[in-house]
Amino acid sequence: MDLLEQEKITSQNFKRHPWELARYKVLHFFLKKIPSKNFIVDIGSGDAYIAKELSKIYSGSGILAVDPNYDDEFLAKNEGARLVFSKAIEDIDSTQTVNVILLMDVLEHIQHPEEVLQEIKKLPNVSPSTQLFITVPAFQNLFSEHDTFLKHFRRYNRKQLIQLLHQSGFEIEQSGYFFFSLLLPRVFEKILGIKPKIGLHNWSGNSFTTSIITTLLWIDFKICWYLSRIGIHLPGLSCYCICYPLPS
Numbered sequence: 464m465d466l467l468e469q470e471k472i473t474s475q476n477f478k479r480h481p482w483e484l485a486r487y488k489v490l491h492f493f494l495k496k497i498p499s500k501n502f503i504v505d506i507g508s509g510d511a512y513i514a515k516e517l518s519k520i521y522s523g524s525g526i527l528a529v530d531p532n533y534d535d536e537f538l539a540k541n542e543g544a545r546l547v548f549s550k551a552i553e554d555i556d557s558t559q560t561v562n563v564i565l566l567m568d569v570l571e572h573i574q575h576p577e578e579v580l581q582e583i584k585k586l587p588n589v590s591p592s593t594q595l596f597i598t599v600p601a602f603q604n605l606f607s608e609h610d611t612f613l614k615h616f617r618r619y620n621r622k623q624l625i626q627l628l629h630q631s632g633f634e635i636e637q638s639g640y641f642f643f644s645l646l647l648p649r650v651f652e653k654i655l656g657i658k659p660k661i662g663l664h665n666w667s668g669n670s671f672t673t674s675i676i677t678t679l680l681w682i683d684f685k686i687c688w689y690l691s692r693i694g695i696h697l698p699g700l701s702c703y704c705i706c707y708p709l710p711s
Contacts, residue, residue, distance in 0.1 A: 478673065505527070506552060507529070507572070511528045511530075514546060562593065571599050571600055572613070580627070596703070597705075599624060600615065600619070601621075640687055645700040
């Protein structure tokens with residue numbers, strides 16, 4: 464969750480949104496295919512939900528959660544050995560070889576994302592074997608007040624994301640969309656001028672409803688993924704790319 468949304472949480476009975484739970488399952492699906500996960504860097508880690516979940520599953524891995532909006536109080540409360548928090552990617556231990564970098568719903572926050580991608584590519588512990596997993600909100604036509612609140616500069620389609628990564632010196636392994644089932648409701652909201660009512664911070668569904676919706680979104684992803692393997696790219700509310708930095 465973005466820290467801007469976390470600030471809006473008022474209930475002590477906060478419940479994680481199905482979209483966020485399903486997105487984590489999507490990430491885990493791809494991570495299981497990576498042979499080496501000794502050191503994972505989560506850039507734009509927000510409330511650190513993903514970083515903390517990964518630290519439970521990959522207890523032998525070092526994980527660095529990076530977000531420029533962390534304050535000193537947050538950093539002091541979340542000191543750890545295997546899971547480390549930082550404000551800047553420059554704080555990555557130069558003795559560590561980075562196996563995986565996560566940029567999940569981050570690039571849309573950056574006015575000049577190619578500069579950040581180049582900065583990542585030049586890190587001394589990033590190599591052509593480092594795998595990047597990137598997600599972004601899809602389709603600029605769906606840009607809404609919610610994007611404005613989250614300080615997004617743009618949304619991307621698959622072609623635009625691939626072009627950005629190619630121009631920044633990355634080789635694409637695979638790409639596609641997910642959450643096809645959420646696309647039509649968002650299109651109708653946009654056409655009818657309806658403001659989205661549910662954000663990640665104020666989900667109020669019970670555990671059964673949350674589980675059902677999370678499962679349906681997971682099935683949605685698997686359908687999109689299998690179809691993408693045969694060249695059929697169903698559109699979705701999110702776009703992803705898996706890529707590697709090309710040798711300089």
